Amino acid sequence: MAGSLGYGLLRVPLQVQDSLPKIVEAGRSPGVWASFTSEIGTTDFRPLWMAETKLLFDLSGGHVHVAYKAFHIALLVAALCLFVTALRIESGVDLAASLFALNVFVGSNTFVGLVKEATPVNVYLPIVGLVLLAMLLSRGRGGVWIDLAAVLTFVAACLTLESGVLVWVALVAGRLAGRRGVSDRALISVTILMVVYVVGRLTLLPLDTQNASGYLAERLEPEQIRERFGAGLSRFTIYTVYASISSVLFSEPRDGTFVILRGWQHGDIPPRMWINIVSSTLTTVLIAITAWRWSREGSANTDGDRAAIRGDFLIFGALLAASAVSSFAYAKDVIMSTAGACYAIVAFWAVRDHLIRARRVGPALVTTIVLLAASSLWAVRVVGVHHVMRTQAFAFHNDWAGMRDYLPDDPAAHRLVSSLRADALSRPVVNPWFVPRWADRVFDIDY
Amino acid sequence: MARLTTLPAVCAGIPPLAAVAFCGAVFGAAVFGYTPTFWQGGPLTLAEAAALRDQAEVARLIEAGADPNIEYALRPDVLAVSRATPLEAAVLARRPEIVQLLMREGAAVDEPGWHHLHCIAADIGEDDVIEAIDAYRPSTVAVASCTR
Numbered sequence: 001m002a003g004s005l006g007y008g009l010l011r012v013p014l015q016v017q018d019s020l021p022k023i024v025e026a027g028r029s030p031g032v033w034a035s036f037t038s039e040i041g042t043t044d045f046r047p048l049w050m051a052e053t054k055l056l057f058d059l060s061g062g063h064v065h066v067a068y069k070a071f072h073i074a075l076l077v078a079a080l081c082l083f084v085t086a087l088r089i090e091s092g093v094d095l096a097a098s099l100f101a102l103n104v105f106v107g108s109n110t111f112v113g114l115v116k117e118a119t120p121v122n123v124y125l126p127i128v129g130l131v132l133l134a135m136l137l138s139r140g141r142g143g144v145w146i147d148l149a150a151v152l153t154f155v156a157a158c159l160t161l162e163s164g165v166l167v168w169v170a171l172v173a174g175r176l177a178g179r180r181g182v183s184d185r186a187l188i189s190v191t192i193l194m195v196v197y198v199v200g201r202l203t204l205l206p207l208d209t210q211n212a213s214g215y216l217a218e219r220l221e222p223e224q225i226r227e228r229f230g231a232g233l234s235r236f237t238i239y240t241v242y243a244s245i246s247s248v249l250f251s252e253p254r255d256g257t258f259v260i261l262r263g264w265q266h267g268d269i270p271p272r273m274w275i276n277i278v279s280s281t282l283t284t285v286l287i288a289i290t291a292w293r294w295s296r297e298g299s300a301n302t303d304g305d306r307a308a309i310r311g312d313f314l315i316f317g318a319l320l321a322a323s324a325v326s327s328f329a330y331a332k333d334v335i336m337s338t339a340g341a342c343y344a345i346v347a348f349w350a351v352r353d354h355l356i357r358a359r360r361v362g363p364a365l366v367t368t369i370v371l372l373a374a375s376s377l378w379a380v381r382v383v384g385v386h387h388v389m390r391t392q393a394f395a396f397h398n399d400w401a402g403m404r405d406y407l408p409d410d411p412a413a414h415r416l417v418s419s420l421r422a423d424a425l426s427r428p429v430v431n432p433w434f435v436p437r438w439a440d441r442v443f444d445i446d447y
Numbered sequence: 448m449a450r451l452t453t454l455p456a457v458c459a460g461i462p463p464l465a466a467v468a469f470c471g472a473v474f475g476a477a478v479f480g481y482t483p484t485f486w487q488g489g490p491l492t493l494a495e496a497a498a499l500r501d502q503a504e505v506a507r508l509i510e511a512g513a514d515p516n517i518e519y520a521l522r523p524d525v526l527a528v529s530r531a532t533p534l535e536a537a538v539l540a541r542r543p544e545i546v547q548l549l550m551r552e553g554a555a556v557d558e559p560g561w562h563h564l565h566c567i568a569a570d571i572g573e574d575d576v577i578e579a580i581d582a583y584r585p586s587t588v589a590v591a592s593c594t595r
Contacts, residue, residue: 001467003474004483011486093452096460103463351459355452364451372458379466386473386485394501401502401548425507430488433499433525 001106001382002080005115006073008389013424014065016399018119020417022050023064024408026057027416045205048159049123056121064416065423068120075125076115080106082132083341087348088308093355100375101348104283105341107381109251109276112388112444113334123161124334130157131338134167135315138174140181147186154190158197163326166319166338168194173318177311213240213330214256217265225330240331244324247331248339249284251276254447256331270441272384279377282370283347290350309349316342384443391446393429400424494519497545498526498536505533505548515554534560538567543579550583558585566593 014023029035035054039047052071060067083105087098105111114125130153137153140146150171157164168190171182182190210222215236220228229236243253252258252273260277263269294309320339327335351371358364403421407414432440476483493513496504498521509515518530526539534554537545556564561584568576570593 001470003477004470004472007474007477007483008486093456096456099460099463099467103466107466355456355459358451358455361451364455368455368458371455372462375459375462379462382463382466383469386470390486397503398501401506404506405551425503425510428482428488429503430486431491431496431499431501431504434488 001102002073002077004386005076005106005389008386008393009072009076009115009118010066010069011427011429012118012389012393013396013400013427013429014068014120014420015118015396016403018117020403020420022053023057023068023120023420024413024416026050026054027413029054032058041205043205045201046123046159046161048156049121049126049161052121062419064120064420065427068118071121072118072125075122075129079114079125079129079132079341082129082136083344086132086135086312086345093352097348097352097355100351100371100378101344103375103378103382104347105344106385107279107378108248108340108344109254109333109444110248110337110340110343112385112446113332114337115385116388116392116446117334124163124337126160127157127163127166128338128341130160130164131166131170131319132341134170135174135312135342138171138179138181139311142181142183146181147183147189150182150186151189151193154193158193162201163323163335163338165194165198165326166322169318169322170315173315174311177314178307179311209329211330211332213332214243214253214258215239216253217258217261219255219257237328241324241328243331244327244336245320247333248320248323248336248343249280251280253331255333257447259447272442272444275377275380275442276444279374279381282374283343283350283378286350286354286370286374287343287346290346290353293353309353312342312345312349316346380442381444387435387439387443388446390430390435391432391440393427394432395446397424397427397429492519492521493533494531494536495521495525497533497542497549498531498540500540500542500545502545502548505545506552509549509552515549515552534564535567538564538571538576538580541571541573541576543573543575546576546579547582556583556585558587561585561588562593569593 014020026035029038032051032054036047036051039045039050056067056071057064080102084098084102087094087101089095089098114122114128117124134150134153137146137150154164154167154171157167171187171190175182175187210225212219212221213225213236214220215225216239225236240256243256247253247255252260260269260273263273290309291313294306294313316339319342320336323336323339354367354371358367400421403417407417473483473485491499491501491504491508493505493508493515495501496508515533518532519536520530521528521536523529526536528535528539531539533549534546534556537543537549561580564580565577565584568580
């Protein structure tokens with residue numbers, strides 16, 4: 001799965017709008033440390049990400065596309081490996097549940113952004129990987145190295161993106177669930193660092209949080225949002241938080257916009273919308289039933305399962321809430337990608353639990369039908385991720401065409417952009433004319 | 448009572464396994480040097496690229512030496528005509544951005560050529576396309592008149 005997604009990533013040209021300025025900046029920067037420090041005092045404050053961009057640029061030896069894509073693929077492979085490691089696979093039932101969960105992870109709308117966007121390296125993917133790593137660390141047997149790894153994981157995550165604080169959320173939630181892999185001392189250290197980071201981020205660094213976002217069936221620009229809802233906490237903020245949660249649990253709205261409502265207004269709801277909603281709703285119902293059963297009577301299996309299920313459900317709830325709150329200013333599916341990964345982990349437990357409990361013919365038949373429907377729809381969504389990349393490749397390819405009129409003035413940047421353009425144009429992409437018409441209706445698209 | 452896990456487990460696992468197999472096929476083809484079917488398109492003529500809003504392919508073909516001022520064959524279903532110049536194809540496909548790109552990349556129109564394109568655009572009735580063509584009106588043309 002990682003191989004095919006990685007191949008897709010290689011086929012997608014580098015992005016022009018968000019990515020090219022960063023690459024040009026990396027080319028101009030005198031060094032990795034200079035790139036790192038250049039982010040201090042900025043609205044974004046992603047120093048590690050800028051340093052990575054510069055380091056990869058320097059290591060590329062002119063093969064910029066390959067260098068950035070290789071790193072993106074490495075992050076993807078790491079995230080998928082960590083995800084699979086987070087599942088407990090010991091039997092045939094576990095294997096079936098893990099295959100289901102893997103499809104939920106990759107097919108989810110929150111995952112698409114991890115392979116669709118690259119500026120020039122996806123900035124959310126490291127966070128997903130680091131949060132999964134933090135979950136695994138808290139499950140460990142403890143020790144100085146585990147503690148050190150936990151602290152470094154948090155630091156790396158926060159210096160990459162604001163969503164890095166989710167590492168702290170995962171560690172604390174794990175501890176509340178009784179996991180003692182990360183010691184109290186390390187947890188206190190991470191908490192102090194988190195407070196320092198949050199205070200520094202909110203007080204010392206400028207914030208520019210308002211982006212375009214969806215609202216019911218509309219897409220609103222920042223000015224429209226301010227004009228209609230005012231600044232600060234508003235109806236829009238509350239809507240965005242709930243919309244973010246709903247996008248993980250039900251695949252709607254997408255980036256804040258209820259695309260199914262928009263489809264209904266236009267008199268055309270393509271099958272892909274039903275596929276997304278039905279697969280997610282069935283899975284969420286399975287998860288909800290498992291959570292309800294667990295809260296009433298415990299797991300169907302052993303005490304070890306009980307602790308693991310409890311921990312993963314608690315972490316999922318905490319990450320879902322924290323991710324949703326952190327996207328209060330604007331809804332974007334990829335911001336919820338960490339919660340999406342944990343959603344897939346609890347889906348694993350839910351499917352496993354339902355399979356283990358299938359002891360009578362009637363309920364077993366119902367379980368069979370529900371699982372067949374859900375897993376089939378998730379499988380379609382996994383193929384759909386490749387379709388999104390194929391579509392994205394065409395769009396990014398086209399963006400390079402007009403770049404000849406916007407080449408930078410300074411000779412080095414001019415040469416760099418010219419060579420990137422030539423490289424991008426030489427990469428074959430699939431014109432949508434060659435793609436069957438039904439594909440855009442069945443597979444997901446870029447909203 | 449015996450657990451009835453086999454059938455639901457198979458139903459939970461087989462479709463995801465099929466998705467994994469799809470991924471494996473894509474990756475396997477790539478590893479062995481083939482373009483996976485899913486990622487296969489096909490070569491386009493310059494006129495086809497213009498009609499199919501393939502700006503990058505238009506730029507690439509012209510920079511590779513394709514002449515933007517001659518007629519090219521078009522596959523059936525691309526447009527209602529079987530041959531067209533890239534500019535005609537862009538106008539017929541209602542693509543003002545491709546008209547602009549072709550002009551920047553070296554397409555040229557003389558007086559009769561511009562008149563012909565203007566009339567196609569007027570016939571289609573798309574304002575953006577008419578504007579795009581009119582922006583390149585030769586200075587010798589005062590007024591365009593199209594008769595059906």
